[in-house]
Amino acid sequence: MFDSLTDRLDDVFRKIRGHARLTEENVQTALREVRLALLEADVNFKVVKDFVERVRERAMGQDVLKSLTPGQQVVKIVHEEMIELLGGQAQELDLKASPAVIMVVGLQGSGKTTTCAKLALKLRREFKRKPYLVPADVYRPAAIDQLHKLASQLDIPAFPSTPDQNPVDICLAALEEARRSGHDVVLLDTAGRLHIDQTLMDELAAIKAGTNPGEILFVADAMTGQDAVTVAAAFNERLDVSGIVLTKMDGDARGGAALSVRQVTGKAIKFVGTGEKVADLEVFHPDRAASRILGMGDILTLIEKAQTDVDADEAAAMERKLRKAEFTLEDFRTQMRRVKKLGSLEGLLKLIPGMSQVRKQLGEVQMPEKEMGRVEAIINSMTKAERATPKLINTSRRERIARGSGTTVLEVSQLLKNFTQMQKMMQRMMGGKGMPSMPKMPP
Numbered sequence: 001m002f003d004s005l006t007d008r009l010d011d012v013f014r015k016i017r018g019h020a021r022l023t024e025e026n027v028q029t030a031l032r033e034v035r036l037a038l039l040e041a042d043v044n045f046k047v048v049k050d051f052v053e054r055v056r057e058r059a060m061g062q063d064v065l066k067s068l069t070p071g072q073q074v075v076k077i078v079h080e081e082m083i084e085l086l087g088g089q090a091q092e093l094d095l096k097a098s099p100a101v102i103m104v105v106g107l108q109g110s111g112k113t114t115t116c117a118k119l120a121l122k123l124r125r126e127f128k129r130k131p132y133l134v135p136a137d138v139y140r141p142a143a144i145d146q147l148h149k150l151a152s153q154l155d156i157p158a159f160p161s162t163p164d165q166n167p168v169d170i171c172l173a174a175l176e177e178a179r180r181s182g183h184d185v186v187l188l189d190t191a192g193r194l195h196i197d198q199t200l201m202d203e204l205a206a207i208k209a210g211t212n213p214g215e216i217l218f219v220a221d222a223m224t225g226q227d228a229v230t231v232a233a234a235f236n237e238r239l240d241v242s243g244i245v246l247t248k249m250d251g252d253a254r255g256g257a258a259l260s261v262r263q264v265t266g267k268a269i270k271f272v273g274t275g276e277k278v279a280d281l282e283v284f285h286p287d288r289a290a291s292r293i294l295g296m297g298d299i300l301t302l303i304e305k306a307q308t309d310v311d312a313d314e315a316a317a318m319e320r321k322l323r324k325a326e327f328t329l330e331d332f333r334t335q336m337r338r339v340k341k342l343g344s345l346e347g348l349l350k351l352i353p354g355m356s357q358v359r360k361q362l363g364e365v366q367m368p369e370k371e372m373g374r375v376e377a378i379i380n381s382m383t384k385a386e387r388a389t390p391k392l393i394n395t396s397r398r399e400r401i402a403r404g405s406g407t408t409v410l411e412v413s414q415l416l417k418n419f420t421q422m423q424k425m426m427q428r429m430m431g432g433k434g435m436p437s438m439p440k441m442p443p
């Protein structure tokens, strides 16, 4: 996300921070480079012009240039203006109605169906809501099936629509069903087209009129850059959308759509899709995104990621097991899967301030994901009994496990050795008592 833009701006700011004193000339040069970096990132031309103008006005003042840290002041101004450009405050969803209706619209392939499922999961997990999914895309073949599949994977109920039904009828019947079955938020996955067309817009307007949604979220593929912005403006004109979801931010190194869409449409980005998995949807925080773009990291998102989905009961059970040396390879695998769910380690590193630079210096270092995949494959090839009692795993079993996981006997043995060592170490640390006992410090 934003990688190439971050790199470019980082160079500009390093130069400007290096000066003990700044002249108007220095600032002009830096702003020219900022302008170029934004244009290269495919930010809308007019948005860039206004942005640079606003920064220039504030940065040229004597209080900035004569201050003790002029370079930092300029960076601070860019940061503040970027937060504004991205929308200022994070925008909440309007979920007041009962059931609250969220209508999801956008072109075909933008990620609507996936976003509906992701959003439903988020609403249940973080907002403690009872979501109901409604497949109302009767044109794209398999769209209804796709949403049903995702729904059953997440164990979230979905309305049993069929392609021969009228979309408005589907939405109205689904709303009735949600009311009857006690669901408090309804997500309408509407049809898209490859291009904007009148019939589609009429249909969406009819759904809007019939269901009176609290939210109309326009979904756009961030990788399409300025096209996404143009389409957003067209949808907004006809439907007066309430917010924007930018998908595929994981593949968008430039950030042109993210930086332009708010200014061009006047509507806030509410969520961003950051991967293909159902958990890959983040609330969009303009301040955090601005920090990320300027290479300052994003600690808050990192903490939130680590906290999502931590179940207090499960954590307590794990602790008990560790204490009693009952932590098995099965538990080990569960923990490893949990770490994997946080997303790529590469992505996590970027959230730590200053890490983008460190990462660059490290070059092509192997991230541990591959190793984790191998370890998981080995554990998967064991029987339940073997996972519970690794001592059972003799030579012939090791050969079988290596074959089953596409690894070598050596790798299986190494994993078992590491696991035994880890168990011993944990035992020592936990001391079998209430508090972990720390090694004694020499007096």
Ligand code: GDP
Pocket: 106, 107, 108, 109, 110, 111, 112, 113, 114, 115, 140, 143, 192, 247, 248, 249, 250, 251, 272, 273, 274, 275, 276, 280
């Ligand atoms: P729809 O036609 O608008 O309903 O689009 P889909 O929901 O079927 O999504 C189209 C494709 O984009 C699918 O292959 C999704 O997995 C993929 N996709 C959706 N959101 C994201 C995202 O945030 N990141 C990535 N990498 N892929 C995504």
